[in-house]
Amino acid sequence: MIEIPEDFARGTVAREADRGREWIAGLPTLVDELLQRWDCVPEAAVVHGQVGVVLPVRDGEGRSAVLKVSFPHPGNVHEPDAFAVWRGRGAVRLYARDDARFAMLLERAEPRSLAEVPDVDEAVALAGALARRLAVPAPAQLPRLRDQAEPWATELRADRAELAQPLPARTVDAALATLAELGPDQPDTLVHGDLHFTNVLASAREPWLAIDPKGYVGDPAYDTATLLRGRYEDLLAAPDLKAALLRRVAVFADAAGIDRERARRWAQYRAVTAAVWGRRHGDPDWVVRATDVLADLLV
Structure with a gap:
């Protein structure tokens, strides 16, 4: 199972209270289930933003990708919809989505911004x-x-x-x-x-x-x-x-x-x-x- 960064877990619980604590507790299992479902192999450690974790992976088709799982929040609902409209034109490609779990498999870009x-x-x-x-x-x-x-x-x-x-x-x-x-x-x-x-x-x-x-x-x-x-x-x-x-x-x-x-x-x-x-x-x-x-x- 993946290790959840401590600062991300701490920040999520501080912001979301019991909902955040429950979500963090189930996150490693959720990520494991998604890795199996989408036939992905982790290639590096988990990184994170404020509301989600990102795991660099190699998918079953050999593509360099990331598995992104976000805390369930109204502000995150339409992220995959935007990717689906753009279809890789100016944005990373969407390979797979699980809207109920706020999870996506996305094209991996470079770390430079x-x-x-x-x-x-x-x-x-x-x-x-x-x-x-x-x-x-x-x-x-x-x-x-x-x-x-x-x-x-x-x-x-x-x-x-x-x-x-x-x-x-x-x-x-x-x-x-x-x-x-x-x-x-x-x-x-x-x-x-x-x-x-x-x-x-x-x-x-x-x-x-x-x-x-x-x-x-x-x-x-x-x-x-x-x-x-x-x-x-x-x-x-x-x-x-x-x-x-x-x-x-x-x-x-x-x-x-x-x-x-x-x-x-x-x-x-x-x-x-x-x-x-x-x-x-x-x-x-x-x-x-x-x-x-x-x-x-x-x-």
């Missing part, structure tokens, strides 16, 4: 070019972001009223305006939903492939925000932080073929929600402060 590309502008442009390829017509069963605009606005207003240290009114008002003006007006386009630097991996088949999508449907500009929160040290090193932020927005938008202003506004909205989430869930103070700065400068 866009986070390791020395030039940040180049990394952002590569992400934008990939986002353009991933923006394809979406099937009807995937969740539409436009349907979330009104509930998101209601939640944000409630957060502003309840939080002991709310964001400045102008910052929150700008985010609410984005939801009101851009939220209902979104295409039926598949978007990654979490397109940050470490979710784009190098590959021999294509130069770069996406992993870990959310499988949302809406405005491709929605994916701008996660590239602003990554490699933050590069932004801090710039003599003008706002100019550096807007430059990154412009580089991504131009490469993705999207409107710069929509990209800026969606990034500002998502910075606001990240700042609120950080306050509610105990993000380190420096993370909250950094996110506050992003939300304010992007107004």
Whole structure:
């Protein structure tokens, strides 16, 4: 049986309590069953993200693959659906899926990500070019972001009223305006939903492939925000932080073929929600402060 990394087990239990403890206890057996079912042989130790484990394997057809098993959560439901739509075009290929167990057998990419590309502008442009390829017509069963605009606005207003240290009114008002003006007006386009630097991996088949999508449907500009929160040290090193932020927005938008202003506004909205989430869930103070700065400068 596989060994579950201690930090992953500890984090899962801390976040999910008894459900997490029960899932972690059964995870080695679950992985063994999936290895047998999909005729796979482990080739390296388990690695993990925040919500799932990844085991490098060789499958019965001799392919280099990974077995990914995620904690059952609504945010993970549509990941295999997105892979199925893309069919390897700009993303890793889906070889097999078990939706009830939140498990997938996926093409294995290389461990190098866009986070390791020395030039940040180049990394952002590569992400934008990939986002353009991933923006394809979406099937009807995937969740539409436009349907979330009104509930998101209601939640944000409630957060502003309840939080002991709310964001400045102008910052929150700008985010609410984005939801009101851009939220209902979104295409039926598949978007990654979490397109940050470490979710784009190098590959021999294509130069770069996406992993870990959310499988949302809406405005491709929605994916701008996660590239602003990554490699933050590069932004801090710039003599003008706002100019550096807007430059990154412009580089991504131009490469993705999207409107710069929509990209800026969606990034500002998502910075606001990240700042609120950080306050509610105990993000380190420096993370909250950094996110506050992003939300304010992007107004």
